[in-house]
Amino acid sequence: MTYSKLLFSRLSAPAVLTATMAVAMPQFAAAETLNVGINSDVTNLDPHRATSTTDKSLVGWMFNGLVRFPPGSANPAEIEPDLAESWESSEDGLEWTFKLREGVPFHGGYGTVTAEDVVYSLTRAANTDSSSFAGDYSGFASVEATGPMTVKITLAAPVAGFLGLVANYHGGNIVSKKAAEELGEAFNGQPVGTGPFMFSEAVTQQYVSLAANPEYFRGAPQIDDIKYQIIPSDSSRELAFQAGELDLIYGKREQRWVEQTKGLEGSTVDVFLPGEYRTLHLNMTHAPLDDIKVRQAIAHAINVDEIVAFVGGDVGPRGCSVVPTGYLGENCDAGTYAYDPELAKSLLAEAGHPDGVTFKAVVSSNASQLPIMEVIQAQLAQAGITMEMSIVDHPTYHEQIRQDASDAVFYGAARFPVADSYLSQFYHSSAIVGTETAITNFSHCAVADEAIEAARVATSEEEQLKLWAEAQKLIHEEVCSVPLFSLMQVWARHDGLDYGYDLKGALNLAPPITEATTITR
Incomplete structure (x- = not known):
């Protein structure tokens, strides 16, 4: 060629x-x-x-x-x-x-x-x-x-x-x-x-x-x-933009902010691809998340539709798989985790936690992360699940999650838009944080290695798609993570x-x- x-x-x-x-x-x-x-x-x-x-x-x-x-x-x-x-x-x-x-x-x-x-x-x-x-x-x-x-x-x-x-x-x-x-x-x-x-x-x-x-x-x-x-403060950044001191600013990825900023005279809001796929990764080596029933309970206690409504459909469309929306190889056949707090409570009881469980999460103070984690924290509480948040600045957050210091990691990332890039970096055992080849496998997921590797050497596109679908199904069943939504890029500029x-x-x-x-x- x-x-x-x-x-x-x-x-x-x-x-x-x-x-x-x-x-x-x-x-x-x-x-x-x-x-x-x-x-x-x-x-x-x-x-x-x-x-x-x-x-x-x-x-x-x-x-x-x-x-x-x-x-x-x-x-x-x-x-x-x-x-x-x-x-x-x-x-x-x-x-x-x-x-x-x-x-x-x-x-x-x-x-x-x-x-x-x-x-x-x-x-x-x-x-x-x-x-x-x-x-x-x-x-x-x-x-x-x-x-x-x-x-x-x-x-x-x-x-x-x-x-x-x-x-x-x-x-x-x-x-x-x-x-x-x-x-x-x-x-x-x-x-x-x-x-x-x-x-x-x-x-x-x-x-x-x-x-x-x-x-x-x-x-x-x-x-x-x-x-x-x-300029870490959203309000300070916005005021400087409105005063003409800034020509281009990193926006607040919320529907309300987008609509409000669009109304400013002489301003344009750009909402564009790729979405940073927001996912809650559950560390399967940390108790109590080492019990699959606890992970299932967490998944069913999270109301993704409510989160999407909070963020806004234009800037935060819901995902359907562990592979981001629109990536080559995305497959939604495994379905999503239905919001069911009563089922979550039942699963906790089966796991030996009738009074609920507590786990810890290192959370970034970043405006695109903290508000979402606060929503998730409130949702989990309704099912008897306490998520204790340690809120740190964004660089510290990146440092600590790579040191395996968090039971759950809320992470958003955009990668080259084919399934292999996301599956390999977030769900293959070679990418587990703390290892020599660490990338961003915060959950320590290793259940789909064989399918991921086989897809890389598949001799036909049909076979490759089938193997990627199998990997997504296995990861979904293991509840390595809870996929949430794609957070689109939002920037505002003067005309x-x-x-x-x-x-x-x-x-x-x-x-x-x-x-x-x-x-x-």
């Missing part, structure tokens, strides 16, 4: 400017600074470690992959060339060869992209010591440079959604080998990419500044820089901000800011 080459404009200037120089040079200055308001602090800007929405948004503006989702799209069918100008695959889908674009400069004087950088980046992405997404690359047998600008990837078996693993998303982002090796651990705070914007400055709990990359291979950005301001494309989706969970983005005030 051969993909045609796409040509993009590229600056002819041979030198690469540092972030500081880019701000100072008037010939590259654009019209405005883009002021963005976000809800939590930035914790890691290494693209192979960035897992939170706050971090991934910035990473998306600074890095490129071999291929990319076009700005405004989260549709795998629309993937197009990025740092690779063309590629081809063998008939069996096991060998992929990418021809790189010539002369693409890294930020900060670190040279231009070569096959060596790509091999280093993808090998780094597959290493548990350097990547939070290593499990995604377990199917890679080898990554090798077959020439200065040619990379060959050999797979141990066909990989569902392979191009998503080398796209501008998670481990697919390409880093400078020289910069990563030179900076070491400091790379997470001094990232070096190839994107339209480059790291300039960061002040903890205040802001991160990005400068326009004047040598971006698609052309210099039309705005000068981005100031990414950390003077023109993205330069039609926003329908963004896997990095924020509107892509590109060389085509403009501001008119």
Whole structure:
């Protein structure tokens, strides 16, 4: 299979400017600074470690992959060339060869992209010591440079959604080998990419500044820089937006907020894919959740329809499986857990807990999480189930849940939209938190490993879909988690901000800011 080459404009200037120089040079200055308001602090800007929405948004503006989702799209069918100008695959889908674009400069004087950088980046992405997404690359047998600008990837078996693993998303982002090796651990705070914007400055709990990359291979950005301001208070962020101090803000993902903000003169609310699939993961190794009847009781005590009504149907449509809504391979045949508090009480009694049970949950103070957990807490209480919440800031929440410190984990995530990505990262035993290959299996679920693995090497789409359906059925029966809803991305902008494309989706969970983005005030 051969993909045609796409040509993009590229600056002819041979030198690469540092972030500081880019701000100072008037010939590259654009019209405005883009002021963005976000809800939590930035914790890691290494693209192979960035897992939170706050971090991934910035990473998306600074890095490129071999291929990319076009700005405004989260549709795998629309993937197009990025740092690779063309590629081809063998008939069996096991060998992929990418021809790189010539002369693409890294930020900060670190040279231009070569096959060596790509091999280093993808090998780094597959290493548990350097990547939070290593499990995604377990199917890679080898990554090798077959020439200065040619990379060959050999797979141990066909990989569902392979191009998503080398796209501008998670481990697919390409880093400078020289910069990563030179900076070491400091790379997470001094990232070096190839994107339209480059790291300039960061002040903890205040802001991160990005400068326009004047040598971006698609052309210099039309705005000068981005100031990414950390404003945890929703009300403070909204007031700054209404006062015109912010051009773009991370919104409150509630129907009421969307309708209210739409009513502000000169403002637009963008609700877009992918939804971060909200799920309550139940840790099957922690008592009393190690008893399946207790997990069943919790599942039947949660009124998902009430939660969806609270969030709003437009921004929080209900899910029907452990695989998110709209993903290739989603199967709803196993059904959902019916809301039945009396059944929940009966199950607790059968489990030897006629007076109810208590379990603990580490909960983020984030506005998109805490209110939902408060609703769930109240619902569980009606069935005699006490959920004691330890409320912490968002970075601490991420740290503690990965240390297996919570009996139940309320987690929202968007992944490459095929069933394997979600099943592998949340329900395969290799992804169990606390292990060497840990990703986000907070429930310690291992019941569907065989089906998940078999689906990866299935020789037909029909067989693959059947195996994915079997995995979902097994996970549902084991009550590894309680699927809730897909929380869509919600951002608000002033009408003077023109993205330069039609926003329908963004896997990095924020509107892509590109060389085509403009501001008119």
